[in-house]
Amino acid sequence: MVNVLVIDDHPLVTGGISVMLQNRQDIAVSGSAQTAREALSLLEKNSYDIILLDISLPDMDGLSLCREIRKQDKTIKIIGLTSTNETGIITQLLREGANGFLLxxxxxxxxxxxxxxxxxxxxYLSKAANEKVLEQFVSIDNSISQPPLLTRREKEILQLLNEGxxxxxxxxxxxxxxxxIETHRKNLMQKLNATNSRLLLKLARQNKLIE
Amino acid sequence: MNYLLQTVAAVLLILYAPVARSQPSDPVADSLLKSLSAATEDTAKVHTYIELGYTLNAYDPDRALNYASEGMALSKRIGFNAGTAELAYVLSDTWLNLGNYEKAKSMLDESERMYSSPENSAKLGKIYNARGNWYYMQSDMWNASHYYSKAVDIFQQLKDTVRIIIPYQNLIASLGETKNYERAISLSKKLLKTLEDRKDSLRMAATYQHLIINYLALQNPDEAYAYIPPLLSFAETTLEYNIKSEAYNIAGKYYVEKKQYDTAISYYKKAIATALKDNYQTSLYNLSIGEAYLRKGDLSNAGQHLQLAEQQSQKANSRDIFYRVSEVWSEYYERKKDYRNAFTYLQEFTKLNDSFLVAETRQYAAQLEAVYENNKKETEIRTLKTEQLEKTEAIRHRNNILYVAGGFLLLAAIALVLQIQNARNKRRLLEQEKQLQSEKILALQREQQVSSLQSMITGQETERTRIARDLHDGLGGVFSTVKMYFSSLQHENPGLAQSPLFVKSFEMVDNASGELRRIAHNLMPEVLMKLGLINAIQDMCNSIQAGRLLRISLQAYSMEKRLNNNIEIMLYRIIQELLNNIIKHAEASEVIIQFNRHSDRLTITIEDNGKGFDVEQATSANHAGIDTVKSRVNYLNGEMSIESNKNVGTTVIMEFMMNHLE
Structure with missing residues (x-):
């Protein structure tokens, strides 16, 4: 028997999940909490196999609660529940130790x-979330391991600095x-991680930003 | 209960020449035309054109347009500025009647420009009232009330108790629209007392209308009834056709509320028979009839009238009426069990009723506060200005003393030198003080701008956050649960998967919850609240790129620490707006968004490789987005520069001091 704890401040949603599981002999919603505090005290007293965790709770951020639960229990499965599929939230949730994510x-x-x-x-990632996370990897892929992109003005200034x-x-x-000009130069140094102008030109050459 | 908009819109009054208007009809126009052809090309002829414009505006805007434009040309030719200004005002009303808001606005602008000297403040009052109407017709109730209040203020200062009534009445109408029914009623009652003393039956009738509408909106038809008989008896006898048809329409509303549909319909038909403005009014009244038949259960008649209402609303170019028609159509099709059409119209309705509109209206409170603050500042500035005038007076006085002293100097020299120096010193001190005073005025003026913008923006964003949360927590949860129930139901009765109705319902709930997520996300992205600006912008870039051939590179340096919450929202909106502009106009394939945070400042660069635009010529009309961005950057005390080159691209650089952002 798989014991599920639903943490959601909406009794309606908890009810919906129970209804979906009511015909299963092997799974049951055996606990429900509407606040983080309630959830933590339930977790102290009882044992569950899976937690369905809403990320917006009235008393604590769901992401922090996820971290908190994971600190105390390394094996329990946590599935995040959200009403939005924003990539940032999903990756952060996985980073905090969740095992999955459902819309x-x-x-x-x-x-x-x-x-x-x-x-x-x-x-496990819900299908809609899957696509979103993939989108992000595509763009990370684009930006990783490439030298920073320079704006037109930055290119111009770098070129002139190089000419002396x-x-x-x-x-x-x-x-x-x-x-x-000073602002652009500072930005350039920040982008190439240079501490002075000479180093800036050297790094720019290494990155083939100038000849 | 959204009776208000459709009923009151037609009652909006403009202020025109002091002549009491009788039934606008061709005889009046004809006699004017006769005197027109007889007149020589002088100011008197321009006045006739103005009269003609006013008269025809009431029932034949197309002809009004003709004559007013002719008059305008003449007035400009003979250099009659007051006539030109007046005709611009007439034309703005004509264009409004013709549903062309842009032209109406440019005419109002022209008229206001020509009338903007202090001795014309009564004219300005008229124009503010007309601006109110302009916003009202587009359901921007906040701006409408704002301008009506401004008009009221002007007439109050002029102690013009006659002309103040119209903007006052319009203000009541907009109060009703923003659901301040009780206030609208109490103001109406106050107004009614003054009107009774003056025996102004026309305005009394308009006030009865407001009282009835607002009582009906409070679902209190019994209180409303008190005003029905006097309104109807006025309608029977009056020659004011604008009020006449509207009075019948409102009587109809009352009888619908009392479920006496046949009586209601007979009043609506009278309203149509007396309507002056073809499409605008008749579409409203046909809508009313359609709705009454629908309540009565007579679907075939309901359908016919809704059809008419829809056609006419489109001819009148009225989004508001079409929106109401869509709502009733959806109900109609639901009754006919034609769920597809019902859904289509419901979508049309919700599209127009999008939370955005609601948000705008709710913003009202925050903005009113801003106006109040503004007024306070204005008074401060005014007192400062008077003080400055006094100072100038004092200097002039001092100068005179100097001249006299000069005379004395000729007679008795040295003894007076000290005194003169003394006077000079005093003068210098006064000058300095005057200087300080003007700096103070400037500072106050700037502060005034900032504080009104501030309360506007924070009000708006708080409201958006609240609505987004409400949508997620309330409706979002309900939709999710319905979907969960559906999927359990399907599991328990596998046969249901074969039922098209069940499948369709399942799909619809799914679509609806998706749509809700989208709206809530647009209002306030959750990731912005929880994980901050850079994550939210990355998300925005991802979803923009997903559907387009546009590569956006986000580069953020030293942005790990989060900024103040409100600032993050503001910067997010700025970047959103700039990206929107790029998508809409630039035809770019690459965009760089760059954040450089240094110890004391933050620069944000957005560069595209699109077709560029002429920065000098970018007027507020075609680059409204840029203006919004500018005012937001100003609000954060930032600097912004735009550089754009044809077929090279555009670079926007913004720079903020960090101590303003944390």
């Missing part, structure tokens, strides 16, 4: 799949204020 508008099949997959030790012009000279040449 609240799941259907019965999805719920059962999530429960069994996580019990087997796998990570000083800040005020560049300002005059580009009809900009010396202050603006």
């Amino acid at each position: 609240k508008n799941m259907d019965r099949t999805e719920l059962l799949e999530a429960v069994f997959q996580t019990l087997k030790g796998k990570i 012009y000083t800040g005020p000279q560049i300002a005059q040449k580009l009809f900009l204020s010396p202050y603006t």
Whole structure:
């Protein structure tokens, strides 16, 4: 028998989940909590196999509660429940030790799949979330291991610095204020992680940003 | 119960020439036309055009447009500024009647420009009232009430107890629209007393209308009844056709509320028969009839009238009426068990009724507060200005003394030198004080701008956060649960999967909950609240890229620490707006968003490789987005620069001091 604890401040949602599981002999909602505090005290007294955890709770952020529970119990399966599928939230949830993630508008099949997959030790992401997380990896893939992208002005200034012009000279040449040039130079140093102008040019050359 | 908008919109009054208007009809227009052809090209002829414009506006805006434009051309030719300003005002009403808001606004702008000297403040009052109508017709009730109040203020200052009545009445209408029914009623009652003393039966009738509508909105038809007989007896005898048809329409509403549908319908039909503005009013009244038949259960008649209402609302270019028609259509199809059409119209209805509109209206309170603050500041500035005037007077006085002293100097030299120096010193001190005073005025003016923007923006964002949370917590939970029930039901009765109705319902609930998530996300992304600006922007970029051939690179340096919550929201909106502009106009394939945080400041750069635009020529009309961004950047005490080159792209750089952001 798989014991499920539902933590959600909406009794309606908890009710819906119970209804979806009511015909199963092998799973049951054996506890429900509406606040983080209530959940923690239930977890102290009883043992559960799976937690369905809403990430917005009235008294504590669901993400922090997830971390808290994981600190105390390394084996219990935690599936996050949210009403939005925003990638940032999903990855953060997994980082806090959750085993899976379900959108609240799941259907019965999805719920059962999530429960069994996580019990087997796998990570389960709801289908909509899957796509979202993939989107993010595509963009991370794009940005990882590449030198920083320079804006047009930054390229121009870097080029002139390389040709030996000083800040005020560049300002005059580009009809900009010396202050603006200084800002761009500082940004460039930050982007290439350089501590001085000479290092900046060296790193820029290494990254093939200038000749 | 959304009776209000459709009923009151037609009652909105404009202020025009002091002549009491009788039945607008061709005889009046004809006699005006006759004097027109006889007149020579002078200011008198322009006045005739103005009269003609006012008269025809009431029932034939197309012809009004013709004559008013002719008058305008003449007035400009002979350099008659007051005439041109007045005609611009007439034309703004014409365009409003024709449903062309843009032209109506530009005419109001022109009229206001020409009338903007202090001796014309009564004219300005008229224009503010008309601006109120302009917003009202587009259901922007906040701005409407704002301008009506401004008009009221002007007439109050002028102690013009006659002209103040119209903006006052319009203000009552907009109060009703923003669901301040009780206030609308108490104001109406106050107004009614003054009107009774003045025996102004026309305005009394308009006030009865407001009282009835607001009592009906409070679902209190018995209180409303007191005003029905006097309103009807006025309607029977009056020649004011604008009020006449509206009075019948409102009587109809009352009888619908009392479930006496046949009586209601007969009043609505009278309303149509007396309506002046073809499409706008008749579509409203046909809608009323359709609704009454629907309540009565007579579907075929209901359908016919709704059809008419829909056609006419589109001809009148009225989004508001169409929105109401959609709601009733959806009910109609539901009764006919045609769920597909019911759903389509319901979507049409919700689209227009999107939480955005609601949010705008709710914002009302926050904004009123801003106005109040503004007024307070204005008084401060005014007293400062008077003080400054006094100072200038004092200097002039001092100067005179100097001249006299100069005379004395010729006669008795050295003895007076000290005194003159003394006077000079005093003068310098006064000058300095005057300088300080003007700096103080500038500072106050700036502060005023900032504080009104501040309460507007924070009000708006708090409201958005609240609505998004309400949507998630309330409706979101309900939808999810319904879906859960459906899927359990399907599991228990596998046969249901074959039932098209069941499958369709399942799908619809799914769509609806998806739509709700989308709206809530647009209002306030959860990731912005929980994980901060950079994560939220990354999310935004991901979803923009997913559907387009646009690559957005987000580069954030030293942005690990979060900023103040409100600031993050503001920066998020700024970047959202700039990205929107890029998507809409730039035709770019690459975008860089870059955050550089240093110890004392933060620069944000957004660069695209699109087609660029002329920054100098970017007027507020075609780059409204840029203006919003600018005012938000100003609000954060930031600096913004835009550089754009044709076919190279656009770079926007914003710089903020960190001590303003944390």
